[in-house]
Amino acid sequence: MTWVLASTSPRRKELLAQAGFSFAQFRFHVVAPDIDETPKANELAQEYVCRLAIEKAQAGLALSAQFDQPKVLGSDTIVVLNGVILGKPVDVDDAKRMLALLSSNTHEVMTAVAITDGQHTVHRLCKTQVSFCQLSAADIDAYVATGEPMDKAGAYGIQALGGCFVESITGSYSAVVGLPLVETRELLACMMQQT
Numbered sequence: 206m207t208w209v210l211a212s213t214s215p216r217r218k219e220l221l222a223q224a225g226f227s228f229a230q231f232r233f234h235v236v237a238p239d240i241d242e243t244p245k246a247n248e249l250a251q252e253y254v255c256r257l258a259i260e261k262a263q264a265g266l267a268l269s270a271q272f273d274q275p276k277v278l279g280s281d282t283i284v285v286l287n288g289v290i291l292g293k294p295v296d297v298d299d300a301k302r303m304l305a306l307l308s309s310n311t312h313e314v315m316t317a318v319a320i321t322d323g324q325h326t327v328h329r330l331c332k333t334q335v336s337f338c339q340l341s342a343a344d345i346d347a348y349v350a351t352g353e354p355m356d357k358a359g360a361y362g363i364q365a366l367g368g369c370f371v372e373s374i375t376g377s378y379s380a381v382v383g384l385p386l387v388e389t390r391e392l393l394a395c396m397m398q399q400t
């Protein structure tokens with residue numbers, strides 16, 4: 206059996222390692238899934254994020270034919286504000302727009318994690334509330350100029366400079382960074398039994 210992480214995110218690899226799922230011990234290989242991330246018409250945010258996590262795992266499985274009995278983990282993170290999905294910013298102006306929306310507001314970070322071996326697919330959704338302090342236009346400009354927001358849902362990284370904007374968090378910190386560790390551990394244990 207081989208574990209495969211279907212992700213280009215260095216943060217997901219680090220979180221797996223942090224949780225003790227060291228790549229050497231579990232023989233985690235990494236593949237880069239490429240899926241269409243366009244939301245479907247009338248798709249709810251939580252349906253969308255779960256679908257993407259499952260599709261990333263399935264796309265990763267299709268890239269894992271060289272491995273022995275691969276079990277593939279995929280994950281997706283979105284920021285949701287008043288029902289509106291904020292994914293990764295497409296450009297600098299989009300990042301500024303998102304940060305202005307998050308200023309002085311509470312949003313929800315949704316992260317879904319899925320594991321598939323082709324026969325069995327399991328997934329979990331994790332929701333975390335994050336409250337931002339007030340951001341001035343100068344704060345936003347300076348933060349966006351660092352480049353940090355550009356590859357992150359909602360245009361911020363709680364684990365880095367963006368953490369300075371977070372007044373409070375209710376839920377899973379690891380899920381906000383990209384992988385909910387409690388849920389991931391449960392899913393890995395569940396799939397370990399499916400041999």
Ligand SMILES: Cc1cn([C@H]2C[C@H](O)[C@@H](COP(=O)(O)OP(=O)(O)OP(=O)(O)O)O2)c(=O)[nH]c1=O
Nearest residue numbers: 212213214281282357358361362363381382383
């Ligand atoms: C809100 C938030 C998101 N993020 C990141 C987690 C995810 O990597 C990213 C959201 O994009 P995703 O599409 O979930 O993931 P990805 O494109 O980075 O990686 P892959 O699909 O290959 O697995 O935003 C942070 O790092 N910190 C944060 O505080």
